[in-house]
Amino acid sequence: MTDLLAGLSLRDLETRNRIAVSPMCQYSCDPDGLPTEWHRVHLGSRAVGGAGIVMTEATAVSPEGRITPHDLGIWSDDHAEALEPITEFIREQGGVPAIQLAHAGHKASKERPWEGHVPIQPDETGPSGAAGWEVLSPSPDAYPPFDGDRPAMRKAEQDDIEGVIDAYRAAAERSLAAGFEIAEVHAAHGYLLHEFLSPVTNHREDDYGGSFENRTRLVREVVAAVREVWPDDKPVFVRISGTDWLDDRESWDIEQSVRLADDLADLGVDLVDVSSGGLHPDQSISGGPNFQVPLAEQVREGADVAVGAVGGVTEPEQADALIRNERADLVLVGREFLRDPYFGLRATGDLERDPDAVAKEWPVQYRRATQR
């Protein structure tokens, strides 16, 4: 029986276990989007802590695609060069470095959460002194004001769409140069690609709006561009919101997610990472243990692709049960990895019965800690 400590094989990649650090924004760059010491220590310590996959936060494929001026970016060769020592360190620790490639769409140009998270207009500067910018949206008329405020928005025209696809392709090439082994396309949480997917935020009447095929066109084109430059021996993931949690209106739901997952698999996607929501303030969502797992399970049952489950996983036994019961192929852990950077080592200690095997998972520098 496959369990949490079993490696996951995807193409030529094999992970040491099925635990991944879920992408988590740190908003800790200068406005140049280059990684700082914070990123090196934050990602590095989770690799030391035994995660099989260490994924970066949402990393912007272009400056306009940042949520805040302080997001991590991968829009130049300088970014790739600056990220390389981090991927090298993750690999040295036995982890697989992964990058989440993102464009924030209409949710861009905001202050950091701890500075209020409200939009910064193009002619304003936020509390850190960084300027805002005009954000991109499939249909500006579709947006509710964000906490009574609204960023300056521009409708994505054909050349903007081509620019986004090109930015994803170039970002994937740079990610490869930086040493990442998994590229994850962020198509969840109300950011640009999800905005195109959902009829709530996509009111377009061109080839990118209306039917399922049209609304999914951009994500399929982005994935095809990434797959084109990402080597055949390395996996591509896509994170989706399994549902908008807006049952009272025509919206993105689990049936469409299953259908999309199959289309993505046909394009060479190896794993669909199933999150949810984030599109609209009216969403009706409840958290708690495993709160999104039923969505992952439905995608796993309905589509021919490996699936990652995320949300409310805090205990090794709980994560192990998701794999043993074939509810998911990979477990992504977010907030628990902030509480405990050594969650991966904790899982090995709790689940592995052979003390020598446990010790082997620990960094040599820390191995004495496995003895009393």
Ligand SMILES: Cc1cc2nc3c(=O)[nH]c(=O)nc-3n(C[C@H](O)[C@H](O)[C@H](O)COP(=O)(O)O)c2cc1C
């Ligand atoms: C501080 C923080 C930052 C996050 N940033 C991202 C992000 O950059 N990309 C993303 O897809 N999800 C992001 N998320 C969502 C997490 O990846 C994860 O899906 C969510 O927290 C649920 O998992 P958990 O219950 O294990 O925390 C973030 C969550 C937190 C807590």
